[in-house]
Amino acid sequence: MICFELYAASRAMTSRYRPALDALGLTYPQYVALRVIWHHVTITIRDLGHALALDSGTLSPLLKRLEAQGLITRRRGTHDERTVTIGLTPAGAALEHQAAGLPERIAYTTDLTLDEFHQLHHLLSRVRACATTNTA
Amino acid sequence: MICFELYAASRAMTSRYRPALDALGLTYPQYVALRVIWHHVTITIRDLGHALALDSGTLSPLLKRLEAQGLITRRRGTHDERTVTIGLTPAGAALEHQAAGLPERIAYTTDLTLDEFHQLHHLLSRVRACATTNTA
DNA sequence: CACCATTAAATTGCACACAACTAAATTGCG
């Protein structure tokens, strides 16, 4: 039952982020979305959805909440008016510094060695690749 | 970002179960709850919650739906009336046979070797243990 | 150019997760 182990481990790890994210006023999905936006500065909802493997049914309300918090901006595309490009407000950009080093701090509290992290990362990307490519 | 890999891999694997579970009329959380019930035949909500790392806020409505589907029974404890013991209806017990071998069939469609599965299982239980014990 | 298939977001509906709270039963301590 690898699937249950993934499901339980994912929830357990996410719960480790919760105290720090609560202090920033973010949920975990909001945080990972912001990470992608911080990295790209501006990004379409379409590309954000590909990066996170989430559809507009999840992202639309999530991004609406981030906009309501004054962290991001939404702008309709000019040459393709179907697209919406997400940008950062000063507050949204500033939040990157407050959240800096969070994954490292969490990883530090686990007992895994660096080598085990690399192994796990490799296996998880394999699993994810198998599970996604074959589905399409 | 092990946490995001877990989050993405978990969702990807769960989506692999979806077609088979749709045919059984189950969601993935309902399926994993039923697996525990099949194994124990009868179990209190408390113990089920410990096995799945889910609280009554999640389990109460989930079990109510399984009961509405005629798969499980709920019975108040006799010597401790706070507890509720879950049992199986004939339909709920029969479903075990229809769901037999599902994890193996899903695992077969991934490219991982048996050895990689063991490694992954080991690392995931380590992660889960670190993430849960230190939180408590 | 007209038209249809495709694409991007948003919306709706359902089922989790989880925090916070409530209600009822039990336990334990003075």
Place this chain on the structure above:
DNA sequence: CGCAATTTAGTTGTGTGCAATTTAATGGTG
């Protein structure tokens, strides 16, 4: 024994995930 702390389920409220549908814009084909 009496009563406060604890335990067990259930309820409420918020925020995802994801299927299905809707709306609007784009692109390709005849």
